[in-house]
Amino acid sequence: MGSIVKEVTRTDETLDAPVMMITANDGFINQSERYSTDNAGQSLKKYILLHKGELAYNHGASKLRPYGSCFALTTEENARIPFVYHCFSTDTENPEFLSRVLNGKTIKGQLRKIVSSGARMDGLLNISYEEYTSISVVMPEKAEQDIISEFFRGLDNLITLHQRKYKLAKKCKQFFLGNSVSSLK
Structure with missing residues (x-):
C-alpha cells in the first residue's frame, strides 16, 4: 500500500x-x-x-x-x-x-x-x-472503484434512512401508548 x-x-x-x-x-x-x-x-x-x-x-x-x-x-x-x-x-x-x-x-x-x-x-x-x-x-481500476463506492454510499444512505424511520416509529408508538394510557384514567 x-x-x-x-x-x-x-x-x-x-x-x-x-x-x-x-x-x-x-x-x-x-x-x-x-x-x-x-x-x-x-x-x-x-x-x-x-x-x-x-x-x-x-x-x-x-x-x-x-x-x-x-x-x-x-x-x-x-x-x-x-x-x-x-x-x-x-x-x-x-x-x-x-x-x-x-x-x-x-x-x-x-x-x-x-x-x-x-x-x-x-x-x-x-x-x-x-x-x-x-x-x-x-x-481494481479507478473507474470500477468509483462505481463500487457509489453503490455502497447509496446502501449506507438507505440504511441510515431506515434507521431514522425506525427510531421515529418507536417514538410515535411510545407517544400514542403514553397518551392512550393517560386518557383511560
Missing part, C-alpha cells in the same frame, strides 16, 4: 476545523458526540488536519474491528483528528473504496500477523505507520 499513499502530518494552526474522531461503527464523528467535555486540551495543537478525501487509521482495537478502523473523511471539508491516528492521502485511488478494502477480511489477516505480539493491554495496537502501509492491497 505504501506505493499508493502519502502520509499526512499537517496541523491546523488556526484551530478552525471541527474536532473529530473515528468510531469502528460510524467512521468519523464529532468528538462532542462521544464526550461532553473537550478531552484534547493543549494537545489540540498537535491534532492532524485532514482534508476531505484523506484517510485515517485508528489503531485502537474494538469488538467490531479488533485490528483497528480506517475511514476516509467524507462529511467535512477539513477536520482535526487525534495525532495518534495514522493519516494518509492517495492521488491514484478512490479513498472511500480504499477504506472499505482496508476494513476488509483480507487485510485483517495481514494486520493480525503484524500486531500479534504487539497488542497493549489498553486496546491500542502497537503498529507503526510504516508497518500499516506495508500491507498488500489489490485494487
Whole structure:
C-alpha cells in the first residue's frame, strides 16, 4: 500500500476545523458526540488536519474491528483528528473504496500477523505507520472503484434512512401508548 499513499502530518494552526474522531461503527464523528467535555486540551495543537478525501487509521482495537478502523473523511471539508491516528492521502485511488478494502477480511489477516505480539493491554495496537502501509492491497481500476463506492454510499444512505424511520416509529408508538394510557384514567 505504501506505493499508493502519502502520509499526512499537517496541523491546523488556526484551530478552525471541527474536532473529530473515528468510531469502528460510524467512521468519523464529532468528538462532542462521544464526550461532553473537550478531552484534547493543549494537545489540540498537535491534532492532524485532514482534508476531505484523506484517510485515517485508528489503531485502537474494538469488538467490531479488533485490528483497528480506517475511514476516509467524507462529511467535512477539513477536520482535526487525534495525532495518534495514522493519516494518509492517495492521488491514484478512490479513498472511500480504499477504506472499505482496508476494513476488509483480507487485510485483517495481514494486520493480525503484524500486531500479534504487539497488542497493549489498553486496546491500542502497537503498529507503526510504516508497518500499516506495508500491507498488500489489490485494487481494481479507478473507474470500477468509483462505481463500487457509489453503490455502497447509496446502501449506507438507505440504511441510515431506515434507521431514522425506525427510531421515529418507536417514538410515535411510545407517544400514542403514553397518551392512550393517560386518557383511560
